[in-house]
Amino acid sequence: MTTAKPLALGCVADDYTGASDLANTLTKAGLRTIQTIGVPASDLSLPEVDAVVVALKSRSIPADEAVARSREADTWLRERGASHVMFKVCSTFDSTDAGNIGPVADALREAAGEAIALVTPAFPETGRSVYQGNLFVGALPLNESPLKDHPLNPMRDANLVRVLARQSRHGVGLVDIATVTKGPEAVSARLGALTAEGKGAAIADAIFDHDLETLGRAIVSKTFSVGASGLGLGLARALVADGRGTRDAAGAAIGDPVGGHAACLAGSCSQATLGQVAAAEALMPVLRLDAGRLLSEPDAVVAEALAFARERIGQGPVLIASSAEPEAVRALQSRHGSEAAGHAVEAALSAIAEGLVAAGVRRLVIAGGETSGACVDRLSLRAFLVGPEIAAGVPVLRTAGRPEPLLLALKSGNFGGPDFFARALDMMQ
Ligand SMILES: Nc1ncnc2c1ncn2[C@@H]1O[C@H](COP(=O)(O)OP(=O)(O)O)[C@@H](O)[C@H]1O
Numbered sequence: 001m002t003t004a005k006p007l008a009l010g011c012v013a014d015d016y017t018g019a020s021d022l023a024n025t026l027t028k029a030g031l032r033t034i035q036t037i038g039v040p041a042s043d044l045s046l047p048e049v050d051a052v053v054v055a056l057k058s059r060s061i062p063a064d065e066a067v068a069r070s071r072e073a074d075t076w077l078r079e080r081g082a083s084h085v086m087f088k089v090c091s092t093f094d095s096t097d098a099g100n101i102g103p104v105a106d107a108l109r110e111a112a113g114e115a116i117a118l119v120t121p122a123f124p125e126t127g128r129s130v131y132q133g134n135l136f137v138g139a140l141p142l143n144e145s146p147l148k149d150h151p152l153n154p155m156r157d158a159n160l161v162r163v164l165a166r167q168s169r170h171g172v173g174l175v176d177i178a179t180v181t182k183g184p185e186a187v188s189a190r191l192g193a194l195t196a197e198g199k200g201a202a203i204a205d206a207i208f209d210h211d212l213e214t215l216g217r218a219i220v221s222k223t224f225s226v227g228a229s230g231l232g233l234g235l236a237r238a239l240v241a242d243g244r245g246t247r248d249a250a251g252a253a254i255g256d257p258v259g260g261h262a263a264c265l266a267g268s269c270s271q272a273t274l275g276q277v278a279a280a281e282a283l284m285p286v287l288r289l290d291a292g293r294l295l296s297e298p299d300a301v302v303a304e305a306l307a308f309a310r311e312r313i314g315q316g317p318v319l320i321a322s323s324a325e326p327e328a329v330r331a332l333q334s335r336h337g338s339e340a341a342g343h344a345v346e347a348a349l350s351a352i353a354e355g356l357v358a359a360g361v362r363r364l365v366i367a368g369g370e371t372s373g374a375c376v377d378r379l380s381l382r383a384f385l386v387g388p389e390i391a392a393g394v395p396v397l398r399t400a401g402r403p404e405p406l407l408l409a410l411k412s413g414n415f416g417g418p419d420f421f422a423r424a425l426d427m428m429q
């Protein structure tokens with residue numbers, strides 16, 4: 001890959017939808033940004049940019065593997081001149097007591113030579129705010145939000161100081177909103193005090209974008225941080241104010257129309273996606289997969305799904321979904337185990353994605369982080385240019401380094417309004 005100018009910002013993201021969410025935020029804030037899938041191979045030629053988001057699929061894998069992959073990405077970014085690397089985690093802090101936010105944050109912080117890492121998943125544009133260390137999703141504390149039923153990372157504690165402390169080798173402190181409101185110097189002083197107490201991480205409160213701007217200014221000259229898109233916004237605005245961004249990156253061109261057929265795939269079981277799949281039924285043919293059969297006879301279900309799509313994509317887009325209500329998800333998981341069930345569904349959906357592209361689909365909308373990761377890997381996609389925003393946290397992506405480009409939208413399960421699929425397809429021509 002060629003990037004002559006040192007990167008103003010490097011990012012390591014723990015899933016692919018999260019990476020495109022962050023790439024969207026950085027682009028809108030004025031940093032020319034690309035998203036790579038894993039550490040780019042040396043033969044991948046990409047335009048000069050201000051920021052690179054290396055997308056990993058490391059949110060729900062064993063912690064030691066997540067650490068190893070994240071360190072590799074971090075090293076690659078530092079070699080391209082990134083003096084600050086942000087570890088992008090989910091705005092709903094998706095993780096378990098075994099990791100992976102704590103172990104990766106500890107490892108990257110140590111590699112960066114920082115005594116303490118500022119950590120905040122706040123992302124006000126999508127309703128994620130942190131107050132007294134407690135994460136809110138809209139009006140609900142995290143543990144009362146739909147995230148309590150997430151198939152892979154059920155979130156049952158809203159207090160992130162506690163959540164992170166259970167995953168981390170070092171103590172975790174709090175930079176509260178009263179401190180943030182006083183400005184960047186007060187934040188830096190608080191980080192200094194927490195370091196003196198031996199803390200290795202500090203959850204920072206943030207409710208509005210201007211809180212994130214304060215945090216961005218406080219840490220932009222440090223070497224490492226942990227956050228969701230909101231912290232990306234704070235860092236990007238601080239960098240652009242320092243003249244290290246481009247300012248005109250927003251609305252980056254997505255190039256000529258790609259044409260071809262269009263299709264949507266949904267493996268997310270979030271409430272937002274369930275509503276979006278229901279709304280799409282009025283607009284396009286929708287196939288709802290039987291997840292039980294997906295585990296017992298995957299090849300047959302994949303073949304049937306592709307036959308369904310092939311018969312219809314000549315007339316317009318189709319949607320194929322495994323998405324199911326929490327009760328049905330729990331029933332399947334209790335029969336097969338949650339990891340096995342999740343992986344089997346991801347494998348089937350990614351085989352369908354591959355079949356769809358082979359059948360001429362060039363515009364593909366995918367709902368679900370793990371689901372998107374599985375599909376992007378199966379399609380061997382290597383990097384994305386960032387186009388216009390479809391909904392908060394979801395841009396149109398155009399593949400880079402592929403002779404025949406594809407347009408994609410990788411939607412975090414929780415993002416987007418009820419008309420998301422129609423809106424995405426409208427913007428992907
Ligand atoms: N019907 C189902 N039953 C059980 N698990 C499912 C079902 N449909 C999808 N899954 C799994 O649920 C997980 C959803 O995660 P993900 O794709 O990351 O969505 P989100 O973005 O909402 O977190 C995936 O592992 C997916 O394979």
Ligand SMILES: O=C(O)[C@@H](O)C(=O)COP(=O)(O)O
Binds near residue numbers: 022092393
């Ligand atoms: O920060 C966010 O909320 C998203 O960018 C994200 O990471 C969502 O994860 P998935 O819901 O698993 O896609």
